[in-house]
Amino acid sequence: xxxxxxxxxxxxxxxxxxxxxxxxxxxxxxxxxxxxxxxxxxxxxxxxxxxxxxxxxxxxxxxxxxxxxxxxxxxxxxxxxxxxxxxxxxxxxxxxxxxxxxxxxxxxxxxxxxxxxxxxxxxxxxxxxxxxxxxxxxxxxxxxxxxxxxxxxxxxxxxxxxxxxxxxxxxxxxxxxxxxxxxxxxxxxxxxxxxxxxxxxxxxxxxxxxxxxxxxxxxxxxxxxxxxxxxxxxxxxxxxxxxxxxxxxxxxxxxxxxxxxxxxxxxxxxxxxxxxxxxxxxxxxxxxxxxxxxxxxxxxxxxxxxxx
Amino acid sequence: xxxxxxxxxxxxxxxxxxxxxxxxxxxxxxxxxxxxxxxxxxxxxxxxxxxxxxxxxxxxxxxxxxxxxxxxxxxxxxxxxxxxxxxxxxxxxxxxxxxxxxxxxxxxxxxxxxxxxxxxxxxxxxxxxxxxxxxxxxxxxxxxxxxxxxxxxxxxxxxxxxxxxxxxxxxxxxxxxxxxxxxxxxxxxxxxxxxxxxxxxxxxxxxxxxxxxxxxxxxxxxxxxxxxxxxxxxxxxxxxxxxxxxxxxxxxxxxxxxxxxxxxxxxxxxxxxxxxxxxxxxxxxxxxxxxxxxxxxxxxxxxxxxxxxxxxxxxxxxxxxxxxxxxxxxxxxxxxxxxxxxxxxxxxxxxxxxxxxxxxxxxxxxxxxxxxxxxxxxxxxxxxxxxxxxxxxxxxxxxxxxxxxxxxxxxxxxxxxxxxxxxxxxxxxxxxxxxxxxxxxxxxxxxxxxxxxxxxxxxxxxxxxxxxxxxxxxxxxxxxxxxxxxxxxxxxxxxxxxxxxxxxxxxxxxxxxxxxxxxxxxxxxxxxxxxxxxxxxxxxxxxxxxxxxxxxxxxxxxxxxxxxxxxxxxxxxxxxxxxxxxxxxxxxxxxxxxxxxxxxxxxxxxxxxxxxxx
Numbered sequence: 008x009x010x011x012x013x014x015x016x017x018x019x020x021x022x023x024x025x026x027x028x029x030x031x032x033x034x035x036x037x038x039x040x041x042x043x044x045x046x047x048x049x050x051x052x053x054x055x056x057x058x059x060x061x062x063x064x065x066x067x068x069x070x071x072x073x074x075x076x077x078x079x080x081x082x083x084x085x086x087x088x089x090x091x092x093x094x095x096x097x098x099x100x101x102x103x104x105x106x107x108x109x110x111x112x113x114x115x116x117x118x119x120x121x122x123x124x125x126x127x128x129x130x131x132x133x134x135x136x137x138x139x140x141x142x143x144x145x146x147x148x149x150x151x152x153x154x155x156x157x158x159x160x161x162x163x164x165x166x167x168x169x170x171x172x173x174x175x176x177x178x179x180x181x182x183x184x185x186x187x188x189x190x191x192x193x194x195x196x197x198x199x200x201x202x203x204x205x206x207x208x209x210x211x212x213x214x215x216x217x218x219x220x221x222x223x224x225x226x227x228x229x230x231x232x233x234x235x236x237x238x239x240x241x242x243x244x245x246x247x248x249x250x251x252x253x254x255x256x257x258x259x260x261x262x263x264x265x266x267x268x269x270x271x272x273x274x275x276x277x278x279x280x281x282x283x284x285x286x287x288x289x290x291x292x293x294x295x296x297x298x299x300x301x302x303x304x305x306x307x308x309x310x311x312x313x314x315x
Numbered sequence: 316x317x318x319x320x321x322x323x324x325x326x327x328x329x330x331x332x333x334x335x336x337x338x339x340x341x342x343x344x345x346x347x348x349x350x351x352x353x354x355x356x357x358x359x360x361x362x363x364x365x366x367x368x369x370x371x372x373x374x375x376x377x378x379x380x381x382x383x384x385x386x387x388x389x390x391x392x393x394x395x396x397x398x399x400x401x402x403x404x405x406x407x408x409x410x411x412x413x414x415x416x417x418x419x420x421x422x423x424x425x426x427x428x429x430x431x432x433x434x435x436x437x438x439x440x441x442x443x444x445x446x447x448x449x450x451x452x453x454x455x456x457x458x459x460x461x462x463x464x465x466x467x468x469x470x471x472x473x474x475x476x477x478x479x480x481x482x483x484x485x486x487x488x489x490x491x492x493x494x495x496x497x498x499x500x501x502x503x504x505x506x507x508x509x510x511x512x513x514x515x516x517x518x519x520x521x522x523x524x525x526x527x528x529x530x531x532x533x534x535x536x537x538x539x540x541x542x543x544x545x546x547x548x549x550x551x552x553x554x555x556x557x558x559x560x561x562x563x564x565x566x567x568x569x570x571x572x573x574x575x576x577x578x579x580x581x582x583x584x585x586x587x588x589x590x591x592x593x594x595x596x597x598x599x600x601x602x603x604x605x606x607x608x609x610x611x612x613x614x615x616x617x618x619x620x621x622x623x624x625x626x627x628x629x630x631x632x633x634x635x636x637x638x639x640x641x642x643x644x645x646x647x648x649x650x651x652x653x654x655x656x657x658x659x660x661x662x663x664x665x666x667x668x669x670x671x672x673x674x675x676x677x678x679x680x681x682x683x684x685x686x687x688x689x690x691x692x693x694x695x696x697x698x699x700x701x702x703x704x705x706x707x708x709x710x711x712x713x714x715x716x717x718x719x720x721x722x723x724x725x726x727x728x729x730x731x732x733x734x735x736x737x738x739x740x741x742x743x744x745x746x747x748x749x750x751x752x753x754x755x756x757x758x759x760x761x762x763x764x765x766x767x768x769x770x771x772x773x774x775x776x777x778x779x780x781x782x783x784x785x786x787x788x789x790x791x792x793x794x795x796x797x798x799x800x801x802x803x804x805x806x807x808x809x810x811x812x813x814x815x816x817x818x819x820x821x822x823x824x825x826x827x828x829x830x831x832x833x834x835x836x837x838x839x840x841x842x843x844x845x846x847x848x849x850x851x852x853x854x855x856x857x858x859x860x861x862x863x864x865x866x867x868x869x870x871x872x873x874x875x876x877x878x879x880x881x882x883x884x885x886x887x888x889x890x891x892x893x894x895x896x897x898x899x900x901x902x903x904x905x906x907x908x909x910x911x912x913x914x915x916x917x918x919x920x921x922x923x924x925x926x927x928x929x
Contacts, residue, residue, distance in 0.1 A: 051740065073518040096431055097684060105525045121740040123430070125733035130370070141864040148856040156849045202799055202876050206806055209857045209880075213810065213850035217817065220846035248813075248820045255762055255816075256809040259755030263805065266751035271744070271798050278802070 008246075010290060011239040011298050017291035021176060028183015031190055038182065039189030041090070041197035044135050046128035048094040052103075053119040054085040058111045062087070065106075072105045080193060086121075090195075093125060138201050142178075145205065146171055149212050157219065160226050165300055170215045173293035177211040177284040178204060181277055194273065203274045207281025210256075214249065215289040221245045222294070234301045238294050246290065253286040319904075322897040330780055333787040349790055354749070357790050360797030360875065361423060363745040365738025367430040369422045369437070370415070371728040386418045390726050395420060401436050405714055420728065430735045436714060437728075438681055443626030443719065446619040447660060448676040448688055454543045454612035457516065464509030466577070468546065468607045470599035472497040473580055499583040499596035501544075503609065510577040516542065516611070517561045517579070523616060524558030533706055535688060538616040544581070545612070549604030554584045554594070555614060619678045622660055628653030632719035634712040637703060643712040645702040647719060654698030662694040681718055748801050755805070756782070759812060767819050769913045773898045774815035781811050781890035788882055799876040807883025810851065814891035817843040826911065832903040840896050847891065851884050858884070 031037065042049050054060055062079050065087055069077035080088040094102065107117035154167035181204060188194040221241035229237055257279065264275040336342070341350040350356025353364070361368050373394060375384040391414045402410045402424070411423040424433050472480045480497050487493060505513055520540055527539035539557045546552040560582035583594050594602075631648040649657050664675045668691070676688040689702050702715070760778065763771035785804065789796060822839030830838065858881040865873035907913065 051737075071518065071521070073515075073522060096434055100431070101522050101526050101529075104529055105522065108525060108528075119737065119739070120735075121737040123733065123735040125730070127729075127731040129372070130732050137864055141861060144860045144864070145857045148860055149853050152853050152856055153849070156845075156852075198873065199799065202802065202873055205857060205861060206802065206876075206880075209854045210806065210809070212853045212857075213813070216850045216853060217813075217846045220849060223845075224842075244824075245820075248816050251766065251816050252809070252813040255759045255812045256805075258758045258762065259752075259805055259808065262755035262758060263748065263751040266754060267744075267747045271748070271802065274798075274802055278806075 008243055009239060010242045011235045011295070014291075014295035014298060017295055021288075021292060025176070025179055025183060028180065028186055031186040032183060037189075038186050039193065039195045041195035041200075042124060042126045042131070043197040044131050046126050046131040047090060047092050048099070048126075049088065049090040049122075049124045050099075050103075050120055051082065051122035052087050052089060052106070053083075053121050054087075055111050055118065056085055058085055060085060060087075060110045065089070065110075068106060068109050069102075071109075072102055074102065078193070093127065099123070134198065134201075142205070142208070145208060146174060149174070149208075153212075153216065153219070156216075157223055160223050165297055166219055166223075169293045169296040169300075170212055170219070172296050173215050173285075173288040174208050174211050176288045176292050177207055177281055180284045181207055181280050184280055185277070199271070199274050200277060203277035203281070206278060207285060210278075210282060211285035211288060214252070214285050215293040217248065218242060218245050218289045218294055222297070235298045238298050242290050242294055249286050249289065253282050256282050319897055319900050322893065323901065326780070326894055326897065330783060333783040336787045336790060337783070349793055354745075355786060355790065357786065358793045358795045359425075359741075359745065360795045360800065361425060361734065361741070362736050362798045363741050363796060364426055365428075365736050365741035366423065366425040367427050367433055368732075368734040369424070369430075369434065369730060370732035371420045371422065371437070372731045373418045373420065373726045373728050375726050386726060388414075388417075391418070391420065394726055394728065398422060398437050401438075401717060402433065404717060405432075405436055406710070407433055407436070419731075426738060428738065430733075432714065434730070434733075435681070435684065435686075436718065438718065443629070444621065444680045445624040445657070445660070446678040446680060447622050447664070448678040449618045449620060449673075450538065450616075450675055451671070451673045452615045452618050454614040457611040457613060459512055460509065460611055462608055464506050464512070465609060466504040466506060467502075468504075468603060468609055469502045470583070470596045470603060471500060471502050472596045473500045473502075499594065499599060501581045501583060501599065502578055503581060504578045507577060510579070513579055514563075516613070517558070520558030520561060520613075522558070527557075527616060537688075540616050541614045542581075543612040543614055544609055546603065546607050546609045548602050548607035550602040552594075552599065552602045556581055556584070617676075619680070622656060624653060624656040624660065626719070628656065629719060632716045634709070634716045635701075637701070642703060643707045643709050645707075645712050645715050645719070647700050647702065649698045649700075651698075654696070657698065657700070658694065658696035661691045661700075662696070664691040665694045679719070686715060686718060744798060748798070752801065752805070756808065759808070763812070763815070767816075769902065769907065770815075770819045770822065770899065773902065774812070774819070774895055776898065777815065777890045777894040778808070778811060780894050781886055782808075784886050784890070785883055788886065789879075794879060794882065795875060796879075797875045799873070800879040803876045803880035804883055807880055807887050810854065810884055811887030811890055813850075814843070814847045814887060815895055817846055818891065818895065822914075826914065832911070832914070833900065836896070836899045836903055840892070844892070847888065851888055854884050855881055 062081050066077060066079045069075075069079070069089065069091070074091045077089055077091045080090075082088050091102075103118070103120055111117045150167040150171050152167075153170045154163050157163035157166040160166070185194060185196055185200065189196070218241060221244055222238055225237045225241050225244075226234070229240070232240075260275055260279050260282065264272060264279065267275065337355050339350065340352065340356045342348070342356070349358075351358070353359050373386045373391065375386050375390075376382065377384055395412050395414055398420070399410060399412050402408075402422075408424060408426060411421075411425070413421045413423075415421050422433075422437065424430070427433055474480055474483075474497050479502070483493070503513075520542055523540040527537050530537040541555040541557050542561070543555045544553065562580045563576055563578065583596070583599055628649055629647060630650045630653070631646075633646055635644055635646045636642065637644045660677065664677070668674055674690050676690050678688045679686045687702065687704065689704070704711075756778070760775040763774050763778075765771070767774065785807070788794070794800070818839055821842040822835050825835035825838045825842075826832070858877040861873055861877035862881070865877065
């Protein structure tokens with residue numbers, strides 16, 4: 008298979024996947040930040056099973072109890088995730104009491120508060136800043152390691168940078184898809200999203216390194232062959248492993264997504280998207296960046312294809 | 316071969332050890348104590364077993380300049396000790412208290428059912444105050460309402476759906492389900508601006524009503540705030556309503572001011588609330604006349620007044636029993652200053668009670684939050700008193716004494732983060748993740764065995780051993796298992812699988828190149844090693860950075876994730892390099908190794924042919 012010759016198309020595909028996400032990110036409101044990033048309170052409320060309550064009624068009732076800013080997400084037939092401004096103990100209690108009296112006055116227990124979260128704006132602001140630095144630090148650390156690990160091949164710096172390009176490619180795809188999901192499905196991002204993004208970064212680099220490792224080996228063995236040909240050979244040799252690894256990982260993730268609890272579903276969605284993106288980017292982005300840099304032209308495959 | 320045998324024995328010992336550690340629910344060797352009644356005795360995070368996660372920030376400000384001061388390590392230590400003592404002696408379970416950074420305190424309360432109680436116990440600035448709670452309060456005029464904010468005022472009979480009876484169509488009236496049970500109400504139509512302002516007033520009133528109802532249920536009869544109205548029409552009309560008497564006209568329930576209309580319903584006094592002013596719609600209409608005007612006032616249910624009596628004036632507080640009834644009570648003793656102030660307070664309340672009938676209370680307030688508000692049965696001038704309450708249990712009496720007694724925290728603190736998970740939700744998450752994880756793992760094992768045959772089977776065995784070791788390490792260290800940890804575990808399983816796949820692909824290459832089984836295994840492992848090493852090292856770099864950042868931040872979820880992933884990655888390298896390799900080498904020396912097709916599913920035939928020719 009000629010992978011290298013198709014690199015222009017790979018770049019086109021990546022751009023097409025990334026573009027809608029970027030558009031949603033730039034157009035307000037972009038990512039929908041959860042309370043971890045803005046401060047506030049959130050709670051998971053479970054009404055008794057025989058109560059009839061829908062999202063709209065609950066939102067109106069929250070407004071009536073002094074929380075017009077509240078957002079409501081349905082998690083089960085009578086289970087809701089409610090987000091409000093920061094609530095202290097008294098206002099939390101009176102709100103819960105008020106909701107109980109409005110919707111389930113005669114049941115016992117009236118409702119279950121299954122989870123409650125409070126994040127002060129101080130913490131939220133720190134989280135945002137620290138998240139930024141953590142991602143940056145991780146990227147720099149990985150860059151230097153890859154540079155060092157490939158010190159025996161010509162131009163090792165390029166490998167480090169290409170790994171970072173692939174990593175950013177995957178991160179942007181995930182963030183972009185969540186910007187879209189935030190707009191159409193009210194999906195919020197929180198600390199768990201951040202963790203899953205970092206996991207994706209970890210996987211992406213791991214996968215890229217496997218392909219690069221083969222290139223590292225083949226560059227030294229076939230030092231007389233042109234570089235694009237060596238890269239193409241390396242991709243062909245590793246593609247079986249890439250597909251098998253991501254397949255097994257996807258199987259586990261899908262099993263968890265379908266049978267695991269609702270609480271980690273968002274996290275798993277990020278990983279599933281990330282694993283697909285990470286596998287694709289090792290072949291179609293990281294390796295192709297190396298070739299493009301070597302050929303000093305993206306358009307070259309259109310003039311005359313170089314194949315093995 | 317001897318080396319392989321030695322490694323095999325070591326692996327067997329490790330497996331046996333892991334099995335034993337996991338098999339014994341609770342391990343206790345002197346100081347070393349692990350396990351408990353959780354699955355496999357693993358320690359579970361709050362998101363899996365339920366509980367409360369509270370982060371406090373110590374706030375030390377210069378009393379003159381208001382500048383924030385640095386908090387010393389000693390102060391943090393003593394803060395942590397005070398809180399630990401408070402929670403321990405309350406019987407709420409064992410807290411895990413940790414100082415984060417230089418001014419933060421993390422309090423974890425696993426399995427706790429009532430986080431509110433824990434928070435009250437911890438207190439914040441822990442300023443304990445005794446206040447005079449007046450129940451006779453004066454109405455305060457609501458100045459914000461101007462005559463031009465009101466469009467019209469009428470009196471109507473309204474049904475409980477919030478519909479005006481006289482406006483119902485004949486059809487609606489004749490329907491068998493017609494709701495014609497009516498009550499008289501004022502219908503006040505506001506301007507947009509007036510309606511918004513009135514809505515806020517109504518919400519405040521409704522909240523106060525809900526709280527009053529709740530306190531009534533707990534045995535403390537606290538009146539709610541009431542809205543007073545003075546209407547000047549052809550005659551003057553004045554009455555008061557509580558929060559449950561106000562609704563928006565297009566509302567769905569009459570308790571809450573829902574909807575968007577600018578018209579509000581205010582129930583006319585029709586019950587025995589204020590018998591002197593019971594009035595029906597016709598009478599009200601008459602009094603309104605043609606051009607009525609209205610002014611509002613708010614009468615607070617109660618007002619707490621500071622009298623300068625604080626926790627500093629309290630000498631002692633302890634749980635005891637009522638001599639007559641044996642009911643749990645709290646006994647308190649004041650110092651000299653406290654005795655004097657408390658004597659004055661109780662005398663004043665008592666004599667007012669005798670004269671006017673208003674039973675004022677003593678509000679005991681901790682950090683602005685009411686602990687309890689007892690009434691006064693007689694003047695107390697001796698400096699010792701007992702507090703009794705209808706809902707007092709041994710537990711509540713203990714908590715109260717503790718809070719009264721332990722006075723103030725060494726430094727004021729502020730709650731900046733809270734995460735409560737109900738135990739039911741936690742158990743549900745745990746069960747589902749375990750089931751899903753098991754299904755996922757089985758599918759992976761199945762795939763590996765079908766696709767890679769013998770090596771796949773070996774890898775599956777190595778994976779199971781890997782899982783055993785990981786769980787054992789988690790139990791021994793111990794690593795607290797959280798949902799993010801489960802995520803990390805999945806990723807590290809993925810990496811363990813990947814390491815095996817890398818090795819097998821290399822091995823296949825070598826077999827295809829015509830090497831013997833044993834040398835193909837050895838070379839395959841050696842060739843795959845740099846990729847495994849570099850991939851895992853870069854993951855470890857990410858883990859280290861995450862761990863360091865989350866330590867700075869006190870983000871325990873992130874930290875747990877990083878630690879779990881790092882452990883998983885290290886063990887996965889061991890499992891792929893040591894366990895898989897040794898098992899493969901041993902197999903290569905058996906008769907099985909001659910059946911190459913069992914090792915290389917595709918293209919295996921060619922190799923077998925070639926080998927038999929050579």
